[in-house]
Amino acid sequence: MSFFRHAFQIAAKDLRAELRTKEALNASLSFALVILLLFSFAFDPTAEQTREISGGLLWLVFAFAGALILNRSFARELTNDCLDALVASPVSGAALFTGKCLANMALLVAVELICLPVFGIFYNVRWVHRFWPLLLTLILGTWGITVVGTVFSALTVNLRLRELMLPTLVYPLLIPALMAAIQLTTGLLAGQPLAAELTNWLKLLIGFDIIFTALALGLVETVLMG
């Protein structure tokens, strides 16, 4: 299936390029860590308060850090007309999109997995015992952010004020996914089992991911190639 082969090749190319310079990764990671630390100073939450805001804080940090990674995703292809070359190549728009999504996903999940222990230390939150459900939440939530963010990264790449347009367009679209991820994370960190109420949020997140992945795959060719 050349679709998957192309997608993996694109993903590998992007990851290789990123790991050599680590520009987006460093920017994103430092931003995320600084915000986490600043919040701890600014609000000095008690254990009770931390339990209530944990999900919200983590996912806002992830969303903002994600924007930095997503912005660069297509922006990196502008120099030397690389984007034109990719569009003209036999790689289909959907494969290009999927490849970039996979790369962005890997980068963002890496940032998140580094933030989680930092959060645990500075906010005195125990998370290790809920690691697997948390990882599931991280992956599903990050996929939602990545899919929508990558489509709009492609759309805004040639616009002036690209760095402003991407968050402005993407964050309102992501509100349901962020809300679900936040509720899940807060619930899991507070010790609730992944049952009953939390599964509703899980289903919402999965539904969001499926719907927007399908929509993105359907429309990305239009965005990239007209």
Place this chain on the structure above:
Amino acid sequence: MKDKLLYAACLLAAWLVLANLSVILLVLPDEAEQGAIYRIIFFHVPAAWSAFLGFLLAALASVAYLVKRNLWFDALAVSVTEVGLVFSIVNLITGMIWGRIIWGIWWTWDARLTSMLVCALLYAGYLMLRRAVEEPAQRAKFSAVFSIFAFIDVPIVWFSIQWWRTQHPQPVFRGGGSMDPAMYKMMFANWVPLLLLFAVLSAVRLRQERARSEIDALRREAHAL
């Protein structure tokens, strides 16, 4: 001729509003605790309905544009989105005033107001996106894609925020109980003039969009000469 039609529609709308107002103020019974302010619902809710109709039309026009690539569909999409956004602002502001009077605060994360706010942000983003793209075909293409994404998101937003609010219930405008059927009828009756206004404003805005493409064509001619 078209102008006369628009003026006639406006007058009809005005007449209907005044007729409805007389019923709203004089005939309909009181609501239990809220006093007169609850009567604003007859504008607050139909405004929301009009906004959503606008967003639906925009999504359909966007799909039509992507299929047919006729810029008229793009003009329709931006017109109904803009007018829809105005109606959503009417809904938000009347909601805030209502809330301020009965609960004493300007904003609570009431499920409906919050969802409407998110929708308003989405479509304000749509209008911002249009300003950022110069070339008409590309602008139409990108706005169409965003409009489709936005409209698919709207029900998901409503659903998720409703859920969120059942976990932390906040004051709600109307209790879950049913409404007096006369009031229900009046909400629909008052929707008619708002829809007329919606149609008139969209028609005017659409004409302006055609004017803009005429200007683009004239400018190209000027450049060529």
Place this chain on the structure above:
Amino acid sequence: MSSANFTFLVYGLTVAWLILFVYVALLAGRDRRLRREIEQLKQMLQQYKRS
């Protein structure tokens, strides 16, 4: 009809219609600007063609 909060009802309705009128004013302003620009462009083209 109870008169409690009646003034607020009037404020609320006034604000609702004010928003619509402000939008109409914006549309009218834009209309004028567009019409002026079309006139200017047409005149400019006519002058150029004549010369």
